[in-house]
Amino acid sequence: MDDYDIVVAGGGPVGCFAAKQLALKGRHVAIFEEHMTIGEPVHCAGLVTQRVLDISKCSKIGIIQNKIYGAYIHSPSGTTLTIGDKKVHGLVINRQKFDENIAQKAQKAGASLSLEHKVVSAKKQENHITLSIQKNEQTQTVRCNILIGADGSHSSIRKIFGFPYPIEMLQGISAELSDTTLDPRFVHIFIGHNIAPGFFAWVIPTNTHGTTARIGLCIGKQSNHPLQHYYAALLQQPILQETTVMKRFGGVIPLGPLKKTTNDNVMIVGDAAAQIKPTSGGGIYPGLFCAVQCASVAEEALQKQQFNGQFLKHYHTKWTKEIGRELSLGMQFRKIFTNLTDEHLNKYLEKLNNHKTIEIINTYGDIDYPSKLALPLIRTSPSLLTLAPVMLRRNKH
Ligand SMILES: Cc1cc2nc3c(=O)[nH]c(=O)nc-3n(C[C@H](O)[C@H](O)[C@H](O)COP(=O)(O)OP(=O)(O)OC[C@H]3O[C@@H](n4cnc5c(N)ncnc54)[C@H](O)[C@@H]3O)c2cc1C
Structure with a gap:
């Protein structure tokens, strides 16, 4: 039986990033990934902020595909709110190359990476975890002091160890297009x-000429039709006429x-x-951010040989203190948003569509920390609060 300090279930960016940090400390770390290629299949629109590259120290070459300066937000009635223009608000990345880069860094730091190895079961025994790992028809048993479950949205580690289930699961669909004629500096929402x-639908130009794009959308549980219906409708948008779908993926x-x-x-x-982030569906930045806290508490636990839940809880306390509030506020905002009718959405966008408000959005808008915008926005446009009673009243039902 192989023995490790740390086993990471899942070779996505978050798992590999946590593994890298622990391997750099000289820990014996193994990553098990069920797929045969890192970064595939892709389930991502690839829109991130500079923070993602800063925190991951990921190479920019071959990874950044385009820079985003602003957004056209299309209301249900067809009017458009244009935000941004002068500064870079987001980066479009090649998600597969990004994942590969982080996995390579983890391996370079000393972590072992086993592809086509699926974690099929895990059990606590005395002061360690014993795991069964399957490759093809063969099963191998490994043991570790700490198991890090970084196995994505359908996490089996979450299930096996009885962690709570996420409040919501949004269904998403996405596609790579060519033959687009877009302004490369702006996304469409x-x-x-x-x-x-x-939720929302997106069109993200993926090159500096605006001739390729990543499009997609997510729906919540209140949808009347299947995902495919909304995807077909998105493709009918005038800006997507006469484009070619190269590849489609879900998530x-x-x-x-x-x-x-x-x-x-x-x-x-x-x-x-x-x-x-409940407002945008962006998980790379918060995931990497929490991986730092996870690796740091795991390292401390290894130093002190303290693997009980009470000690490891420092990780939960740390990440909730740093970023938990932002995520919880995002959920509250989402609750309000999902209760708005199309009529309210039209009115809301109309109220935002003036020079002063747009200036505030451009100054304080931050994809990673959307709550930073709330107070300055209300201060500039107190009339936005007139919508609040409607939202709150609808929220009670
Ligand atoms: C449609 C869509 C668009 C998105 N767009 C964006 C975006 O623009 N920007 C952004 O920041 N985020 C976006 N996200 C979210 C982002 O993709 C995730 O937050 C991110 O991938 C999380 O990384 P992770 O490492 O936690 O999980 P994952 O990337 O899901 O990695 C988990 C890994 O675990 C492996 N695994 C699962 N089970 C096992 C097992 N039993 N044994 C071994 N391996 C296993 C999987 O194969 C996978 O490789 C989007 C998501 C979707 C669905």
């Missing part, structure tokens, strides 16, 4: 019940930060822990 009930976004992310000898991180 579409909101409304006929286009993406419970799930778990929302609602978990109340518990540690147990005896076990920690969960990234999508497995629903560490995702």
Whole structure:
């Protein structure tokens, strides 16, 4: 039986990033990934902020595909709010190359990475975890002091160790397009019940000429039609006429930060822990951010040989203190948003569509920390609060 200090279930960016940090400390770390290629299949629109590259120290070459300066937000009635323009608000990345880069860094630091190895079961025994790992028809048993569950939205580690389930699971669909004629500096966001009930649809130019794009949408549980129906409607948008679909993929976004992310000898991180921004569905930044806290507490636990849930809980306390509030506020905002009718969405966007408000959005808008915008926005446009009673009243039902 192989013995490790740390086993990471899942070779996504979050798991590999946590593994890298622990391997750099000289720990004996193994990553098990069920797929045969890192980064595939892709389930991501690839829109991130500079913070993602800063925190991961990921190479920019071959990874950054385009820079985003602003957004056209399309209301259900078809009017458009244009925000941004002068500064870079987001980066479009090649997600597969990004994942590969982080996995390579983990291996370079000394972590072992086994592809096509699926974690099929895990059990606490005395002061360690014993795991069964399957490759093809063969099963191998490994043992570790700490198991890090970074196995994504459908995490089996979350299930095996009885962690809470995310509040919501958004269903997503996405596609790579060519032959687009887009302004490469701006993304398009579409909101409304006929286009993406419970969330939004996006069109993201993926090169500096605007000739390729990644499009997609997510829907919440209140949708009347299947995902395919909304995807077909998105493709009918005038800006997507006469484009070519190159590749299509789906995915799930778990929302609602978990109340518990540690147990005896076990920690969960990234999508497995629903560490995702509820307003945008962006999980790479919060996931990497929490991986830092996860690795740091795991390292301390190894130094002190303390693997009980009480000690590992420091990780839960740390990440909730740093980023938990932002995620919880995002859930509150989401609750309000999902209760708005198309009529309210039209009115809301109309109120935002003036020079002063747009200036505030451009100054304070931050994809990773959307709550920073709330106060300055209300201060500039107190009339936005007139919508609040409507929202709150609808919220009670
Ligand atoms: C449609 C869509 C669009 C998105 N767009 C964006 C975006 O633009 N920006 C952004 O920041 N985020 C986006 N996200 C979210 C982002 O993709 C995730 O938050 C991110 O991938 C989380 O990384 P992770 O390492 O936690 O999980 P994952 O990337 O899901 O990695 C988990 C890994 O675990 C492996 N695994 C699972 N079970 C096992 C097992 N039993 N044994 C071994 N391996 C296993 C999987 O194969 C996978 O490789 C999007 C998500 C979707 C669905």
